[in-house]
Amino acid sequence: MSKKNEIPEVDIVIDEQKGVIREVKQPNLRSKAGHERRVNTGIYILLVLISVIWLAPFVFLVFQSFRSYATEDGGMVAYLLPKQWSLDNYRWLFNDPKSNFLRWYGNTLLIALFCAVIQTVMVLSVSYTLSRLRFKGRKLIMNVVLVLGMFPGFLTMITLYFLLKQLGLTQQGAIPGLILIYVASSGMGYYISKGFFDTIPKSLDESARIDGATRFQVFLKIIMPLAKPIVIYTILMAFMAPWGDYVFASYVAFGSEPNYNVAVGLYRWVNVNDYQGYFTRFCAGGVLVAVPITALFLALQKYYVEGVTGGAVKG
Amino acid sequence: MxxxxxxxxxxxxxxxxxxxxxxxxxxxxxxxxxxxxxxxxxxxxxxxxxxxxxxxxxxxxxxxxxxxxxxxxxxxxxxxxxxxxxxxxxxxxxxxxxxxxxxxxxxxxxxxxxxxxxxxxxxxxxxxxxxxxxxxxxxDNGYFLYYDKSVVSDPSTLEGIVADCEKAGKNVYFEINSGWYQTAFFFGAGCTLTYGTDNEGAIVSSECNYASENGVKALKAMINLAKSPAFKNGSSISAGSDIGAIVDGAWDSNYAQEAFGENFAAVKLPTVDGFQLGGFGxxxxxxxxxxxxxxxxxxxxxxxxxxxxxxxxxxxxxxxxxxxxxxxxxxxxxxxxxxxxxxLADQLQYAVPQGQYPNDYWSLATGLGDDVIAGKYNDLDDAALLEVLQNFQNTAASYVTAK
Amino acid sequence: MNDLDYLKLTGFSKLGYKLKKFFTGIPGRLAGALKGLGLWFVKLFRGIGSALADLGSTFVHGDWKTKLSYLVMGFGSCARGQWGRGILFFLFQTVFNLYMVNFGVAYLGKLNTLGTIETYREGRKTVYGDNSFFILLYGVLTLFFVLAFLYTWYMNVKQNRVSEQILKSGKKLKSTKDDLKSLMDEQFHKTLLALPTLGVTVFTILPIFFMILVAFTNFDATHQPPSKLFTWVGWDNFRQLLSSDNASYGNTFSQVLLWTLIWAFFATFLNYFLGMLVAIMINKKGIKLKKMWRTILVMTIAIPQFVSLLYVSKMFAADGLINSFLMRLGWISTPLPFWTDPVWARVTVIVINVWIGIPYLMLIATGILMNIPADLYESARIDGANAFQMYKKITLPYMLFVTGPYLLTSFTGNINNFNVIFLLSGGKPLSLELSGNAGYTDLLITWLYKMTVSDTNYKLAAVMGILVFLVCAVINLIVYNMIPSVKNEEDFQ
Structure with a gap:
């Protein structure tokens, strides 16, 4: 990764008279190296500064989550380091009968798993079709999706709520309801993986078709094995998104606390006045959500980079 | 079939x-x-x-x-x-x-x-x-003052409380951008703002005299409070930090006792600029x-x-x-x-029983409070403040549904 | 002005010329788009016209099986041995008829008034009357269904004509088994798109259509089904949101719109250039631990925003960590008004958005920078170019060329960037100068959310949604053709 993009330091020049490439004898060679070193030092300082800014909030969050609830109260405080480190908040999340945290966590995990599977199937179907199959109405579909995408997503919240309610998928049924609305329109997010399919040479399909394979077989046996990076990217995105959704999740599940997702539950702890002293619990809950997601993301970072880079280049 | x-x-x-x-x-x-x-x-x-x-x-x-x-x-x-x-x-x-x-x-x-x-x-x-x-x-849906006895020596004037907290590096919490807490100033100074409703809950009349000498007095008291570095906008004990004094309600009393410990104290609201803070009961x-x-x-x-x-x-x-x-x-x-x-009971003598208010009133009041906190009125003279309140009063009156 | 004239211009007037050309071109581009839309409608009506003509001629020339299929869908197919298709056609017709008789007709009939029977009390019991919401929703659904039916009916007739022709020419018709097979082969796109199309139709197109209609009703907190009826009011809501008399939101709307555009501009381009800069720094030769720096940065992508942004928002509060830290150091005597002063709040959300946005751009830029041919830099260096010149002449044009479409999508994406504003400032601070519960950092989309959730003012939210759509559409139309890298998509293959 790092080799290819390095810009070679050019201290050579083509000597046209002699027809050879020779190294330039630069009178200020030493000061140039010094300049280079100074630039690099500057960059290191900047990078360290950036890293501190980037990491500080997360480190603070972890600090707060370990503050002792018993001796230092669970509200906001103006100091950073806990006076007494403890696992009070975590213990409360797991053990206290009043805590629904595990339930919320399970809800979200369930939603995320279902989304990861169904949404991936939807996205791959659409992007494969639009990328590699030619049929009447293909352009029309792409234009319609483009136009639909310009409507703000929250516009239709009230309609979706009542549609789900007709199916019995609000409040107590909020979990399947949320899965349904997350995946139903997910085919519209086909751009990135279509960009990926576009790069696979068409000759592969054609030779297989000549050999008598059906389109379905081409899809399953030839394209899918090549599409591993984009499949993983799609799964990763589909899995991560439900963890952060507050708006739809709270709108669909309102009033039914056992059916919240983690985002709704934790958001309420800090933004609804009924909850006094829940700030450190929010931090602990936040850490428990962030750690596995971050670990997963970092582990699959490579595919993510391929996905966003490809998507950005192809629009 | x-x-x-x-x-x-x-x-x-x-x-x-x-x-x-x-x-x-x-x-x-x-x-x-x-x-x-x-x-x-x-x-x-x-x-x-x-x-x-x-x-x-x-x-x-x-x-x-x-x-x-x-x-x-x-x-x-x-x-x-x-x-x-x-x-x-x-x-x-x-x-x-x-x-x-x-x-x-x-x-x-x-x-x-x-x-x-x-x-x-x-x-x-x-x-x-x-x-x-x-x-x-x-x-008990009214508010009064919780304070830290070790910080605030005399809770009878807002000026004194603010000075004590500034000295101790503590915060004074008063949610002046809430239409609910804000009335402590206006009602205390002698203004009124009420709406009349019919049987079906529609707002049919309004009465407001914020655009008056008393209103200006109240607004100036808010502006002065907001100028203090100790002032913080808020009314939730657990969302605040370094609390010296906070205007809050009885629903937080259990939590307040835990938070302040042995320095816990609660009294009616103080006076400011010579008038007793009022508000809603x-x-x-x-x-x-x-x-x-x-x-x-x-x-x-x-x-x-x-x-x-x-x-x-x-x-x-x-x-x-x-x-x-x-x-x-x-x-x-x-x-x-x-x-x-x-x-609370002490404070309720000075408070007005809360009537009905249109939903728009609360965001209007938040607008006024946010403007005060943002310091927009810090340099205005009385005439200009009166104009601000006139504007407020006109908008408040516009929420009456025409029959 | 020809090319030579253009080249003679100085850098600054070159920019001026380009800008002038851009803005004078806007009406033309919009007109072009409208013309395109018009042509599309013409094509649509021509298509409908020729379909009607087809229906007529098929009926006249068709045999009795075909003629009966006008009444009983699928009859012709069954009679000719294509059982699978025939039964599907027939089933569809049966379901449609049942639906229309039992629900459809009733809802369509009430669509013009959206219900007239009021809710009333019978002693302590409440008896609900008409539900305007469901009348409108099922009314729209029924219209969709009718359109689908007409189309299917047309297909059913066409099917007969085609079958007749095939049989006349002496060939055999496809059997049901062949049909099923083709769904995995020639017709594979139908198989793959069936479910996604159904999902998008029911959960995106239907609701959007419904909300567009709501914009012309008085559906709000005081007209809330099931207890109250709502009805059609024409363009009143547009007037309330856009006109600038006292009780309307016109002034606030223009302020929020302006801020939305400013925000989208900074959120897009600031992130873009800073992200690129960071990528260049990390990728520079001689910088070690490249992977570590990248990993640290992408933490903000990985951690759910409701955790990170909520926490950061508290950090910047008047009594938050940053202010109390600075005050303890004695650097400031009053808290910095991050969330309370309008200008501060706007700058703060833009800056914190950089925190969220840089890593994303850094990853994209890294990928692209690697693809820039190294010899370009080499020859530039020989020509004596310094780092900045190389950036200006090579890196930037290349990046802009490749990421043009991305910039456009990200600009419209930022217009609808809900999370950052909602979690950080919630649109605050409010002001007497703004009305309708909007604050200085509110974007159109967060204002729309407030209207929906806190004010249950659906009619205005619907109008707002239409306006957001128009803003995005106009920007897309204006900018799309300028992007250098809008290439023919087949080029990639």
């Missing part, structure tokens, strides 16, 4: 007859209650007690869920059907709920009892026009939503009446510190001796 239809119709008739029959001997279906998180456990216990006392309701399934007074009204209005059958809410939402047809009027027999047993202000607060729409539950109430099933309606009526009865109000006070609106409960020794409630 017709046969199936006939079968379904027949089945439905049998079912509806069954439910008619049930009307006489209670109700055995489901019932949902929304109350503030702090009172969920308490309410569950009281529901059990209710079932024990009323055998006809013994088989009813009651679900108690934490939905705070702030959210309840919004949720009920969004979808009445999915909403709880009985829900707690604060007074300011009453007109909105009635206007959205989301509240059933109180059963006439119960209404008589409620009117006789509860504080007159709370009875007025649940009544629109001639109709009583909810059961008063508390009359409000109430929390239980409402019942309209039902399509009479037996269920009867069950809701009975349960709501029970949950707001004198004994239960007293028990609620003992459990979570909420001040009762029931006259007998209010005059009980325990309630009288509660520090926070005593401070």
């Amino acid at each position: 017709k046969k199936i239809l006939a079968l379904v119709l027949a089945a439905m008739m049998v079912l509806s007859m069954a439910s008619f029959a049930a009307a006489d001997d209670g109700y055995a279906g489901n019932l949902k209650i929304w109350v503030a998180e702090a009172t969920v456990e308490f309410t569950k216990a009281q529901v059990e007690a209710f079932k024990a006392a009323h055998p006809e309701y013994a088989n009813m399934t009651v679900e108690v869920l934490p939905v705070g007074e702030g959210d309840a009204a919004n949720n009920v209005i969004t979808d009445v059907e999915a909403a709880a059958d009985i829900f707690g809410f604060a007074q300011d939402q009453l007109a909105r709920l009635v206007a959205a047809n989301a509240l059933m009027d109180v059963e006439p027999e119960n209404a008589k009892v409620v009117a006789a047993e509860n504080d007159a202000g709370s009875v007025a607060a649940v009544t629109l026009g001639e109709t009583m729409y909810a059961y008063p539950m508390t009359c 409000g109430f929390k109430m239980l409402g019942v939503k309209p039902q399509t099933d009479e037996a269920k309606m009867a069950a809701c009526d009975a349960l709501a009446a029970y949950l707001t009865s004198g004994e239960v109000q007293l028990a609620r006070f003992e459990a979570v510190g909420w001040g009762p609106s029931n006259l007998a409960a209010k005059s009980s020794e325990k309630v009288q001796s509660n520090v926070a409630l005593a401070a």
Whole structure:
């Protein structure tokens, strides 16, 4: 990764008279190296500064989550380091009968798993079709999706709520309801993986078709094995998104606390006045959500980079 | 097809007859209650007690869920059907709920009892026009001052409190961008802002004299407070830090005692610029939503009446510190001796019973408060401040629905 | 002005010329788009016209099986042995007829008034009347269904004509088994798109269509079904949101719109250039631990925003960590008004958005920078170019060329960037100068959210949604053709 993009330091020049490439004898060679070193030092300082800014909030969050609830109260405080480190908040999340945290966590995990599977199937179907199959109405579909995408997503919240309610998928049924609305329109997010399919040479399909394979077989046996990076990217995105959704999740599940997702539950702890002293619990809950997601993301970072880079280049 | 239809119709008739029959001997279906998180456990216990006392309701399934007074009204209005059958809410939402047809009027027999047993202000607060729409539950929805004895030496003037806190590097919390807390200044200085409603909850008249000498006085007091580095906008003890003093309500009293420890103290609001801070005295109430099933309606009526009865109000006070609106409960020794409630009672002499306000009023007041906090008026003279308030007053008057 | 004239211009007037050309071109581009839309409609009506003509001629020339299929869908197919298709056609017709008789007709009939029966009380019992919401929703659904039916009916007739022709020419018709097979082969796109199309139709197109209609009703907190009826009011809501008399939101709307565009501009381009800069720094030769720096940065992508942004928002509060830290150091005596002063709040959300946005751009830029041919830099260096010149002449044009479409999508994406504003400032601070619960950091989309959730003012939210759509559409139309890298998509293959 790092080799290819390095810009070679050019201290050579083509000597046209002699027809050879020779190294330039630069009178200020030493000061140039010094300049280079100074630039690099500057960059290191900047990078360290950036890293501190980037990491500080997360480190603070972890600090707060370990503050002792018993001796230092669970509200906001103006100091950073806990006076007494403890696992009070975590213990409360797991053990206290009043805590629904595990339930919320399970809800979200369930939603995320279902989304990861169904949404991936939807996205791959659409992007494969639009990328590699030619049929009447293909352009029309792409234009319609483009136009639909310009409507703000929250516009239709009230309609979706009542549609789900007709199916019995609000409040107590909020979990399947949320899965349904997350995946139903997910085919519209086909751009990135279509960009990926576009790069696979068409000759592969054609030779297989000549050999008598059906389109379905081409899809399953030839394209899918090549599409591993984009499949993983799609799964990763589909899995991560439900963890952060507050708006739809709270709108669909309102009033039914056992059916919240983690985002709704934790958001309420800090933004609804009924909850006094829940700030450190929010931090602990936040850490428990962030750690596995971050670990997963970092582990699959490579595919993510391929996905966003490809998507950005192809629009 | 017709046969199936006939079968379904027949089945439905049998079912509806069954439910008619049930009307006489209670109700055995489901019932949902929304109350503030702090009172969920308490309410569950009281529901059990209710079932024990009323055998006809013994088989009813009651679900108690934490939905705070702030959210309840919004949720009920969004979808009445999915909403709880009985829900707690604060007074300011009453007109909105009635206007959205989301509240059933109180059963006439119960209404008589409620009117006789509860504080007159709370009875007025649940009544629109001639109709009583909810059961008063508390009359502690007012605010007063909690402070740290080791920081604030004399809580009688706001200037003194601010100076003490500045010296100690502590914060003074006062949520002046809330239409609810803000009135402490305006009402205290002698201004009024009230709206009149009709039977259906529509706002039909308004009266406001903020654009006056007194209004300017109040606004200047807010501006001066906001200028202090110790001032913080807020009213939640747990969301604040380094609290020297905070204007907050009785619902936070348990938490305040924990947070301040032995330095805990509570009094009425201070004076500022020579006038006593006033404000709202409000109430929390239980409402019942309209039902399509009479037996269920009867069950809701009975349960709501029970949950707001004198004994239960007293028990609620003992459990979570909420001040009762029931006259007998209010005059009980325990309630009288509660520090926070005593401070509140002290403050309520200067407060105005809260009436009905249009939803738009609250965001208008937040706009005024945010402008003050942003320092927009710091350099304005009295004439310019008067203009600001005139503007405020005109907009406030524009919320009256033309008939 | 010809090319030579253009080249003679100085850098600054070159920019001026380009800008002038851009803005004078806007009306033309919009007109072009409208013309395109018009042509599309013409094509649509022509298509419908020729379909009607087809229906006529097929009926006249068709045999009795075909003629009966006009009444009983699928009859012709069954009669000719194509059982699978025939039964599907027939089933569809049966379901449609049942639906129309039992629900559809009733809802369509009420669509013009959206219901007339009020809710009333019978003793302590409430009897609900018409539900305007469901009348409108099912009305729209029924219209969709009718359109689908007409189309299917047309297909059913066409099927007969085609079958007749095939049989006349002496060939055999496809059997049901062949049909099923082709769904995995020639017709594979139908198989793959069936479910996604159904999902998008029911959960995106239907709701959007419904909300567009709501913009012309008085559906709000005081007209809330099931207890109250709502009805059609024409353009009143547009007037309330856009006109600038006292009770309207016109002034506030223009302020919020302006801020939305400013925000989208900074959120897009600031992130873009800073992200690129960071990528260049990390990728520079001689910088070690490249992977570590990248990993640290992408933490903000990985951690759910409701955790990180909520926490950061508290950090910047008047009594938050940053202010109390600075005050303890004695650097400031009053808290910095991060969330309370309008200008501060706007700058703060933009800056914190950089925190969220840089890593994303850094990853994209890294990928692209690697693809820039190294010899370009080499020859530039020989020509004596310094780092900045190389950036200006090579890196930037290349990046802009490749990421043009991305910039456009990210600009419209930022117009609808809900999370950052909602979690950080919630649109605050409010002001007497703004109305309708909007604050200085509110974007159109967060204002729309407030209207929906806190004010249950659906009619205005619907109008707002339409306006957001128009803003995005106009920007897309204006910018799309300028992007250098809008290439023919087949080029990639």
